[in-house]
Amino acid sequence: MDAASVAFLREVLSTTRWVERTRELGASLRSTRTPGGLLLVGTPRVEPWHLAAHLDDEARMSGLAQLAPTLVRWSPPPDAAPHLAVGIDRIEAARRGETLFVVAEDKAPVPLLERVDDARRTGATILALDGGDPELEGLAHDALAVPFQDGLFTFDAAQHLVSMAAGEGQRSSGRLIDRLARLAERITGPRVSD
Template sequence: MDSGSVTLLRELLAETGWLERARELGGALRATRSPGGLLLVGTPDEEPWHLTAHLSDEARLSGLSQLTPTLVRWAPPAGAPAHLRVGIERLERAARGETLFVLAEGQAPVPLLERVDDARRTGATILAIEGGDAELAGLAHDAIAVPQSGLVTFDGAQHLVSAAAGEVEQRPGLRLRLARLLERVSGPQLTD
């Protein structure tokens, strides 16, 4: 899905609540403290390659290095490059300040749910895009459910969330914040 398609999808979904939910989940992804602390995992049958690529792009384009995901794989080949060799055992070391982002279009298998529960107990933030799995949603601090017959496809939800994660909020500069603060404290000033 290209940026034009994402823009069109956003326009179509403007009044549905989807964009707000995607922004909330995207904001939670940005709260990851450091590069490498965003752990992205799917099911044994569906590794989230596509979302990994999009989040990597968003990290680069937005300058938010904490969005650079670590793809966690169920059975990485031994000869793969280091960044593609991160196995499921990485979830055993998930810690406070890290985010475990789980993608499961169908029911999450029990071994995944057990690892997610362990990561949550050690203080990792759990986020998910899921297809109606009540157990996974119950373990997540924040999750978006994507019904199979809804307005948004599972792939579309991933695009919305990754694009929202890369949105850099423009904060007013120091001078403007100080001027607003002074105005609140002293009230508007009239001059001759």
């Protein structure tokens, strides 16, 4: 889903509570203090690769380096590149000022819940995007539950809306057209007026 599609989805959902909730979760993601301090983890079955890529894009476009996530993987292969080799034990090292963002459409397994609880006890901020998991939501400081439905607001759509909201911030330059103009300028150089 490209930025224009996400903007269109926002317009379609503007009369619902979903747009505001994704903006609130995006604001919570922006509160991560340092680059590398946003830990993104899924379940052993589904790693949030797609969301990691979108957050990385938002970090670049918004200038908010703390949005570039550290993808935490359950079983990274031994020959994985360093940025793809961060194992689940990284959650045990989470501390105050870091954010653990759990993305789990299915129920979070007990080993994940135990690690999330440990990270919360050491001071990490816990955020969750889930399919309606009361145990995970009970551990999270902020959670957005996306129940299974056939409508426009799907789990995939929620990930797109949250990642875009994370890059926007409170400034007026967060408008889609302004962000696209800044991106175009980075690629082609500044516009010269006649």
